[in-house]
Amino acid sequence: MMKPTIIAIAGPSASGKTLFAQTIHDELVDELGENGISILYEDAYYRDQSHLTMAEREQTNYDHPDAFEHQLLNKHLSSLVNNETINSPVYCYKTHTRTNETREFTPTKIILVEGILLLSNIELRDRFDIKVYMDTPLDICLIRRIKRDLIERSRSVESVTNQYLETVRPMYYQFIEPSKAWADIVITRGGKNRMAIEVLKAKIRQLSKLPPQH
Numbered sequence: 001m002m003k004p005t006i007i008a009i010a011g012p013s014a015s016g017k018t019l020f021a022q023t024i025h026d027e028l029v030d031e032l033g034e035n036g037i038s039i040l041y042e043d044a045y046y047r048d049q050s051h052l053t054m055a056e057r058e059q060t061n062y063d064h065p066d067a068f069e070h071q072l073l074n075k076h077l078s079s080l081v082n083n084e085t086i087n088s089p090v091y092c093y094k095t096h097t098r099t100n101e102t103r104e105f106t107p108t109k110i111i112l113v114e115g116i117l118l119l120s121n122i123e124l125r126d127r128f129d130i131k132v133y134m135d136t137p138l139d140i141c142l143i144r145r146i147k148r149d150l151i152e153r154s155r156s157v158e159s160v161t162n163q164y165l166e167t168v169r170p171m172y173y174q175f176i177e178p179s180k181a182w183a184d185i186v187i188t189r190g191g192k193n194r195m196a197i198e199v200l201k202a203k204i205r206q207l208s209k210l211p212p213q214h
């Protein structure tokens with residue numbers, strides 16, 4: 001099999017990274033066939049915190065690069081580029097730690113990697129063939145995050161807004177926003193930007209036919 005092409009989709013929390021990646025995946029998966037396209041999540045590489053109490057886990061700064069095991073993600077990306085299967089961790093937002101399961105992840109021609117701090121880390125950055133940044137305004141992200149986290153991540157409005165003020169917003173300005181400078185493509189208006197989806201799909205179709213120029 002040809003060497004996988006790795007596409008990073010970075011940007012603030014609730015900017016639409018997951019929706020954008022999932023839409024591209026779902027609209028191309030049949031066309032690209034078996035081993036065509038898959039999504040890997042940076043969030044899966046949040047550190048295991050099973051040794052901490054729930055109260056301690058709630059104090060973690062999840063928007064600082066140290067919250068992630070980026071070294072393991074980097075090692076896994078290296079394996080995938082060499083067409084080796086990996087076992088990605090599986091993270092649970094409700095318990096704030098990894099589960100006992102892993103996800104067997106077989107390399108595909110196109111691998112979309114999605115996460116907040118992918119472009120802030122130099123080793124990771126070097127792994128990506130295309131770097132995309134979702135440039136959704138922070139107030140829109142906050143509204144979407146409140147709605148999503150209440151339904152999907154068992155949070156209260158108070159916990160989301162406290163976390164936003166204490167860590168999410170300051171870490172955005174310290175690490176995420178500056179990492180936009182590394183992006184090849186900056187996308188406005190979030191995960192439903194139809195033209196951006198079509199442009200990425202066209203590039204992916206082209207890359208799926210050609211051996212990548214590494």
Ligand SMILES: Nc1ncnc2c1ncn2[C@@H]1O[C@H](COP(=O)(O)OP(=O)(O)O)[C@@H](O)[C@H]1O
Pocket residue numbers: 011012013014015016017018019020144145148189190191192193
């Ligand atoms: N352009 C958009 N319009 C409306 N809702 C959106 C849009 N983009 C994303 N969302 C919604 O906002 C929430 C956060 O999006 P998500 O893709 O999970 O963001 P991220 O992966 O960046 O954290 C989700 O509920 C998603 O469906």
Ligand SMILES: O=c1ccn([C@@H]2O[C@H](COP(=O)(O)O)[C@@H](O)[C@H]2O)c(=O)[nH]1
Pocket residue numbers: 012013014017018043046062063092093094095096097115116168
């Ligand atoms: O245990 C956890 C782990 C992460 N978070 C928050 O999640 C977002 C990143 O995920 P997105 O899907 O990009 O929103 C990050 O901002 C963390 O604050 C968490 O709250 N708890």
